[in-house]
Amino acid sequence: MNLAGSLIGCGPLLRFALRRDRTMLACWIYGLLASVIGTAVSFRKLYPDAASREQLAASINDNGSLRALYGAVYDTGSIGALTAWRILGIGGLMLGLLCVLLVTRHTRAEEESGRLELLGAGAVGRGAPLAAGIGAALTASAVVGAITAAFLAGSGEQLNGSLAFGAALFGCGACFAGVAAVAAQLTETGRAANGIGGAVLGLAFLLRAAGDAAGNGGPGWLVWLSPLGWAERVRPYDENAWWLVALLLLAGAVQTGIGYWLAGRRDLGGGLLPQRPGPPAAGSTLRSALGLAWRLQRGSLIGWSVGFAIGGALLGGISKGVDQLVSSSANVEQIVQRMGGSSQVTNAYLATSMNLLAMVAAVYAVQSALRLRGEETSGRAEPVLASGVRRLAWAGGHLLHPLLGSAVLLLVGGLTAGLGAGVVFGDVPGWTGRLLVAGLVQLPAVWVFAAVTVALFGLLPQWTSAAWGVLGVLLFIAYLGPALNAGQWLLDLTPFTHIPKLPGAVFHAEPLLWLTLLSALLAGAGLAGLRRRDIG
Known part of the structure; x- marks a missing residue:
């Protein structure tokens, strides 16, 4: 050349x-x-x-x-x-x-x-x-x-x-x-x-x-x-x-x-690199919008799951040594306890770790929801919809991944973090159960970001990528706000602030219900907009 x-x-x-x-x-x-x-x-x-x-x-x-x-x-x-x-x-x-x-x-x-x-x-x-x-x-x-x-x-x-x-x-x-x-x-x-x-x-x-x-x-x-x-x-x-x-x-x-x-x-x-030839005929799983969405998104979910397994194990495995690190500064201890919602350093650290895993899961949720826009702009959505597949069925197949895929990620992260903490503390069943719950309780906050993406996709498709901006701003507030002594009104803007800080804190179901309702309203508005606008 x-x-x-x-x-x-x-x-x-x-x-x-x-x-x-x-x-x-x-x-x-x-x-x-x-x-x-x-x-x-x-x-x-x-x-x-x-x-x-x-x-x-x-x-x-x-x-x-x-x-x-x-x-x-x-x-x-x-x-x-x-x-x-x-x-x-x-x-x-x-x-x-x-x-x-x-x-x-x-x-x-x-x-x-x-x-x-x-x-x-x-x-x-x-x-x-x-x-x-x-x-x-x-x-x-x-x-x-x-x-x-x-x-x-x-x-x-x-x-x-x-x-x-x-x-x-x-x-x-x-x-x-x-x-x-x-x-x-x-x-x-x-x-x-x-x-x-x-x-x-x-x-x-x-x-x-x-x-x-x-x-x-x-x-x-x-x-x-x-x-x-x-x-x-x-x-x-x-x-x-x-x-x-x-x-x-x-x-x-x-x-x-x-x-x-x-x-x-x-x-x-x-x-x-040579490509592996596909089967001569499509399998039964590709005969529905849900099966097609799974085929397109499964590789991403598997890769993210491996990453969460490694990350959870690392975060859980160092939990016993974190007391010395956090105690090296009274200000650090105060920040971790503010993020983790517990006066006990170990519980506060593990709650903060689950919160960090949830922030990463929110990145996956936005990425998988944005696949809808990618399928539309690439021209692949139009022939699928022309075959008789309804718009909501097509969108619903893809939206199951930010809905359930993020749950899988938090389950994997909570499981491996619990195993890591259980090994170092000598109580594998106890810590595994506590951190599985601590991971899953983060789901409503993760769903909010996916719902914002769906709302933008349905109502303002040209601004769908702005979901990354919303995610970045709110994650910045959630991650660095406590360290910078941000006001409570600012911390309240991010959904992660309202999640019960488990393990260690008292569980309250009300904020989870409100966040789930907010996600449902945003996603519903986006899907309603999708039904009424032009594709492409």
Whole structure:
């Protein structure tokens, strides 16, 4: 492939990609930056002196489970160093996920829909869509890294450390954008490409977690097999290891180059990995709208369930060591108890953990509800509805996934968290039962976000993607509001505030009934709107 000729039209495609994704990008960037800024502000309140920061570091570094979840604390000399410790692992993971989604969306997903074939028939080079996708990912990463560095430097933190922190985040984005560039050439569908990218992200997190948990007494070298481990070892405000930032950028550049090389050696619309042929005739499960929806959404539900199983086990497994961590600061203990609704630290921590799992389940609920809009805009809904399937039956088949799928996720998360807590406390049946209930009680709050998505889809379809904005704002309030001492009126805006904080708190059914009623009214309004508007 001639490189110069293949990039013809890259500029207009990049501008179009940024314009098309402006809402989604704004929500993601806002969420990532809010996490950085909120963490820095809360740490400044929670650990104002060197002694409190040293106590926190000892609590983390002496506990292998906490190191696996958060990483080791290397430097306690500044708030910036603590913020980098807390953010680089999870922030790099989330920024990497954003880049995988962006690159896949503007390459393989566009190719799958047939739009790239139309663009290729004009004055657009073969490599321009991939360059535009990579450009969109790098732009988002650069914005996050630059604002992070500017905020911390403007807050009085060391300039070199702030720049290294922002560059490490940018490097994570660039590295995983390269992963997506290769994945997009291997498969024939956007979902499969995202699956490969997500699997690489998951493996990177597990390698980093295993290496940090082992520390110096075991296979700590596993950290060096993970790009997230490289970002962690940059150690902003301490070593400022710029060579690791360069390694992240080099990995991204090499993978992007491989992606271009592979793109020139396959047919448009095809993938390098062979596709498994389907059966000659559709099975009985595909003879209904419900069966079709299950076929389309089952892979996503299975993947999310695996993630919840791992996350629940990690959160439950570290519950016995969390007392020392929380007790390292009276302010931290107060925040955890405020979020968890219990004066007992262990119960408050586990209630907070169930709350965090529910927030993640809300992301799944919105994603699965948005599948309705995706089926409509791709043109796949119209032939289904033309076959005699009623609109409400078609929509209902897909809406069972945010309704019941989120229940499955919370059951899995509660089960594994209960098993983890039961093992460390020596009471598996007791803790498993308590945390299963604590997980399921979060369902009405999760349903509210799915119902908002359905209401937007039915009444204002062009604004359906704004559901991500609603989710991001309310999750930000629920997650960081207690740490920032937000007013109760603000905390009351998010449905998670009204959920009984189990285990430990008194159970009240009234808020669950009101949230369920609100979800039913919003979803009902959306479905009523769907019956009356044009499809497409």
